[in-house]
Amino acid sequence: MEFGSVLNALILGLSIASIWLIAALGLTIIYGAAGVINMAHGALIMLGAYSAYMLQHYVGVPYLLCIPASFVIVAVVGLILERGLIQYLYNRPLDTLLATYGVALVLVQGVRLIFGSDPKYLAVPEIFSSSFMIGSVSISTFRVIVLAVTALLVFGIWVLFYKTRFGVQVRAVMQNKEMAASFGINASRVYMLTFALGAGLAGVAGSLFGVLNIVLPTMGDSYVVQAFLMVVVGGGSLAGTIIASFASGELQSMFAFFTNDTFARFLIFVLIVVFLRFKPQGLFAKAGVRR
Amino acid sequence: MAGLLEIHHLCKSFDTIKVIDDFSLEVVEGTLCCLVGPNGAGKTTTMDLITGRIKPTSGKLVFAGEDITGQDEHVIARAGIGRKFQVPAVLRDLTVRQNLTVAFSRQTNPFFNLLRFNVPGLKDKLDEIATLAGLTHRLDERAGILSHGETQWLEIGMVLMQSPRLMLMDEPIAGMTEGEIEKTARIFKELRKSTTLIVVEHDMGFVREIADVVTVMHMGSLLAQGTIQQIESDPRVRDVYLGEQEAA
Amino acid sequence: MGNLYYNKTAQWIAYAAFFAALAIIPMRIDDDFLLNQLATYGVYGLLALSISLCWGFGGILNLGQGIAFGLGAYGMAMTMQMQSQTVENPIPPIMLNNGLDYLPYLWWPFQNTASGLIFALGIPTLFCAVFGRIMFKARVSGAFFAIMTLAMLSAFYTIILDQQAYTGGVNGITPPSPLRLGSFEIDPYSSVGYWVVFFALLIATVVAKLITQSSFGLVTQAIRDDAERVRFLGYSVSGYETVIYSISGFIAAIAGCLWVMLVQYVSPAQLDVGFSISMVIWAAIGGRMSLIGSIIGAFVIQGGQSYLGDAFLSTWLLFLGGFFILVVRFLPNGLASLVEAGLGLIATKSKTATSHEPNGAKPFPAE
Numbered sequence: 001m002e003f004g005s006v007l008n009a010l011i012l013g014l015s016i017a018s019i020w021l022i023a024a025l026g027l028t029i030i031y032g033a034a035g036v037i038n039m040a041h042g043a044l045i046m047l048g049a050y051s052a053y054m055l056q057h058y059v060g061v062p063y064l065l066c067i068p069a070s071f072v073i074v075a076v077v078g079l080i081l082e083r084g085l086i087q088y089l090y091n092r093p094l095d096t097l098l099a100t101y102g103v104a105l106v107l108v109q110g111v112r113l114i115f116g117s118d119p120k121y122l123a124v125p126e127i128f129s130s131s132f133m134i135g136s137v138s139i140s141t142f143r144v145i146v147l148a149v150t151a152l153l154v155f156g157i158w159v160l161f162y163k164t165r166f167g168v169q170v171r172a173v174m175q176n177k178e179m180a181a182s183f184g185i186n187a188s189r190v191y192m193l194t195f196a197l198g199a200g201l202a203g204v205a206g207s208l209f210g211v212l213n214i215v216l217p218t219m220g221d222s223y224v225v226q227a228f229l230m231v232v233v234g235g236g237s238l239a240g241t242i243i244a245s246f247a248s249g250e251l252q253s254m255f256a257f258f259t260n261d262t263f264a265r266f267l268i269f270v271l272i273v274v275f276l277r278f279k280p281q282g283l284f285a286k287a288g289v290r291r
Numbered sequence: 292m293a294g295l296l297e298i299h300h301l302c303k304s305f306d307t308i309k310v311i312d313d314f315s316l317e318v319v320e321g322t323l324c325c326l327v328g329p330n331g332a333g334k335t336t337t338m339d340l341i342t343g344r345i346k347p348t349s350g351k352l353v354f355a356g357e358d359i360t361g362q363d364e365h366v367i368a369r370a371g372i373g374r375k376f377q378v379p380a381v382l383r384d385l386t387v388r389q390n391l392t393v394a395f396s397r398q399t400n401p402f403f404n405l406l407r408f409n410v411p412g413l414k415d416k417l418d419e420i421a422t423l424a425g426l427t428h429r430l431d432e433r434a435g436i437l438s439h440g441e442t443q444w445l446e447i448g449m450v451l452m453q454s455p456r457l458m459l460m461d462e463p464i465a466g467m468t469e470g471e472i473e474k475t476a477r478i479f480k481e482l483r484k485s486t487t488l489i490v491v492e493h494d495m496g497f498v499r500e501i502a503d504v505v506t507v508m509h510m511g512s513l514l515a516q517g518t519i520q521q522i523e524s525d526p527r528v529r530d531v532y533l534g535e536q537e538a539a
Numbered sequence: 540m541g542n543l544y545y546n547k548t549a550q551w552i553a554y555a556a557f558f559a560a561l562a563i564i565p566m567r568i569d570d571d572f573l574l575n576q577l578a579t580y581g582v583y584g585l586l587a588l589s590i591s592l593c594w595g596f597g598g599i600l601n602l603g604q605g606i607a608f609g610l611g612a613y614g615m616a617m618t619m620q621m622q623s624q625t626v627e628n629p630i631p632p633i634m635l636n637n638g639l640d641y642l643p644y645l646w647w648p649f650q651n652t653a654s655g656l657i658f659a660l661g662i663p664t665l666f667c668a669v670f671g672r673i674m675f676k677a678r679v680s681g682a683f684f685a686i687m688t689l690a691m692l693s694a695f696y697t698i699i700l701d702q703q704a705y706t707g708g709v710n711g712i713t714p715p716s717p718l719r720l721g722s723f724e725i726d727p728y729s730s731v732g733y734w735v736v737f738f739a740l741l742i743a744t745v746v747a748k749l750i751t752q753s754s755f756g757l758v759t760q761a762i763r764d765d766a767e768r769v770r771f772l773g774y775s776v777s778g779y780e781t782v783i784y785s786i787s788g789f790i791a792a793i794a795g796c797l798w799v800m801l802v803q804y805v806s807p808a809q810l811d812v813g814f815s816i817s818m819v820i821w822a823a824i825g826g827r828m829s830l831i832g833s834i835i836g837a838f839v840i841q842g843g844q845s846y847l848g849d850a851f852l853s854t855w856l857l858f859l860g861g862f863f864i865l866v867v868r869f870l871p872n873g874l875a876s877l878v879e880a881g882l883g884l885i886a887t888k889s890k891t892a893t894s895h896e897p898n899g900a901k902p903f904p905a906e
Contacts, residue, residue: 037682037685037686085864088868089867093682094681094682095868095871097682097685098819098863099867099868101816101863102867103860103864104860105856105859105863106857106860106861109853109854109856109860110857112853113853221812221813225690225693225812228686228689228690229686232683262700263697263701265697269690269693269697270694273670273673273674273690273694276677276683276687277673277674277676277677278677280679280683344771363770363775364770364771365771365772365775368771368772373771374771376768380765381768382761382764382765382768382769384760384763384764385757385760385764389757389760393758393761393772394772396773398754399774401755401778401782402782404753404758405750405753405755405782407755408749453772453773
């Protein structure tokens with residue numbers, strides 16, 4: 001085994017980790033703050049990609065501006081979703097899971113009816129589609145962009161949740177909804193904004209994934225299970241999701257180096273099941289609710 | 292005479308906070324022991340430790356001569372400890388009859404229960420307990436619609452259906468009317484003849500009426516133990532507990 | 540007079556009527572292809588039944604029922620494939636096409652039909668027992684368990700896709716001839732295939748119904764309601780959960796075997812996430828707490844889907860998704876709860892005619 005290829009695998013792992021992390025960010029926030037398992041997350045990622053595609057294709061917006069625009073568009077969709085459906089289901093976790101799957105079905109089929117099942121492509125500036133070398137390792141520029149955007153978003157979320165008034169409110173609601181309400185915090189509004197934020201993050205992920213892969217109505221499906229596992233392993237906290245994504249990204253890459261991509265994926269799934277056998281609450285669990 | 296339940300040097304810490312600190316207690320068979328103490332003294336945590344809901348950091352629990360330390364909840368329940376929760380916990384979506392039937396848990400093996408449609412002895416026991424709990428006319432109602440007092444009664448009834456050797460009652464009369472409290476006291480005194488009880492209660496009048504032994508907890512440890520007269524004349528107890536009540 | 544919906548005799552009569560109606564179908568239909576298609580609905584009915592048992596009664600939401608279904612289907616496909624191998628030609632084409640010139644150990648049990656069928660049903664059930672035991676013992680429940688079943692499903696999907704030489708990869712296995720039991724061949728395009736599925740569904744439904752009425756069934760419903768409380772009554776919650784999950788998996792494995800018997804084909808698509816979730820949708824729309832409601836849910840939804848055909852698939856799924864959202868939001872116990880409410884109304888009317896007893900809140904369906 002030569003050093004260069006191991007390094008290559010490690011760098012690839014970092015890239016995989018950033019993709020899984022950005023897919024899981026929105027989910028983590030929604031699950032962590034409101035306890036909602038949002039099965040529509042994959043469909044929201046897909047919407048992000050189609051938003052970018054529409055803006056680029058019909059309006060001619062440059063790609064870099066499509067990323068924040070996707071955030072806004074999908075956040076608005078998330079907001080409507082929360083007000084129209086999710087807010088009625090907060091104390092029924094299994095029903096939220098099912099209802100959001102219904103939402104995913106509607107979104108995916110709706111997009112398929114409008115845009116058809118043939119793949120769409122997002123064009124990126126020349127420089128993004130190049131790659132460069134570090135020593136003997138070839139790195140695609142766009143994957144570095146994904147990594148950078150992920151890091152930026154993580155930092156942004158950290159600032160938002162730990163350095164702002166809104167963050168204090170969210171954490172207060174997470175701790176104890178009734179108590180927070182008695183301090184004049186509007187829990188319903190906090191949930192609504194968190195959900196919109198989580199959806200918006202899915203939109204950003206979509207606008208990036210649309211470049212990494214082709215844009216298809218079903219493109220979100222392949223990310224959603226993976227993203228859920230990152231949240232579950234992480235125990236619903238931001239730090240947990242980051243560590244889970246990083247660890248499984250690197251492991252995936254290492255396993256794939258010795259076997260192949262599909263088998264590596266299988267191994268990761270099995271490892272996660274074993275992990276949860278011993279730490280069912282995930283890495284950084286909130287304290288269990290007592291009677 | 293060895294106690295039915297022996298608690299030896301029990302400790303429980305959450306993170307760095309010691310909730311139960313070197314607590315020892317012996318409950319003699321056939322007595323009714325009242326566990327009292329100010330809020331946060333660790334009474335409910337002690338119940339959780341005895342029934343296996345949480346595992347002790349150190350110390351030992353012996354029930355009927357068997358070490359039950361660190362066992363799962365259902366193992367301890369099968370050994371003969373029944374529990375009523377502080378916030379009444381009944382199966383709200385099932386009927387009162389179904390609640391009592393489930394609680395009649397002589398046979399707990401899932402495979403055996405797959406083949407069982409009529410439970411021997413259930414009908415008599417159910418009639419007896421339903422009458423005792425005053426729920427005969429409510430048997431086919433959903434437990435979720437019962438009043439607070441009825442829910443308390445249903446849960447006490449469920450514990451009785453289990454016929455445990457030791458019953459733990461966490462605040463059994465909370466939210467009951469004067470008449471209901473009297474009835475509860477009467478039944479507890481009746482139960483005392485055939486079984487052993489630990490009752491957590493704040494209402495000193497109720498404690499005075501039913502207790503054989505009173506155990507006072509404070510800051511997770513045993514503060515005093517004795518008859519109600521001894522406890523009420525104990526200056527330490529006055530300081531931490533009765534004093535607090537008077538102030539309130 | 541109480542609500543007929545909770546009357547056990549009335550329930551059994553409804554079951555008898557339902558199966559009598561299903562039994563008339565093959566006598567009235569000559570079209571063997573249609574009969575085959577109707578039989579596949581029976582398989583979907585079995586799957587909906589298995590979900591209803593596990594989720595409606597046990598409270599365990601399983602989004603990975605495709606594992607048991609798929610493993611059962613693969614086992615059956617391997618058995619049927621080996622039936623058509625001869626002494627001169629002992630190796631199935633999948634292996635030869637993938638450069639394997641010997642029969643892998645994985646396939647050995649399927650050389651004999653009886654042992655093949657035992658493995659086809661036993662392996663999925665064993666998987667459920669082991670996986671269920673691990674998860675429930677660790678007290679993974681509710682939405683987390685649902686996610687873990689999804690993860691396991693994806694794991695199986697990827698491994699089957701990956702191990703092409705053993706499983707046929709994305710193309711799956713296509714046994715060339717129908718299933719033979721001894722010297723008897725079950726022609727899937729005949730009433731025989733229909734009757735096999737009919738009796739499987741009948742027996743599974745009766746057994747499931749009996750389970751829900753047994754002491755075991757009552758304990759599982761208690762666990763669905765409040766698992767924590769049931770522990771203190773002396774029941775091993777993880778034990779009960781594992782058993783109901785495994786029984787449900789066993790039924791799904793039977794469904795998998797029957798499905799391959801009918802269509803002579805299996806591929807990783809049977810372990811697709813979407814398919815497993817549609818099983819849950821059938822049960823949810825029909826009424827997860829009603830065994831027969833779930834079965835009817837499967838019939839209606841799958842029937843509607845194939846009636847409209849592939850041309851309208853997207854539109855159909857769009858409306859199905861929308862309808863599903865409405866059911867979850869407003870009718871958590873599915874369309875069966877409309878029947879329940881209707882019968883309750885009749886009961887109340889006849890009651891007020893005779894007495895002035897107030898109408899108390901309805902008890903939960905005993906079913």
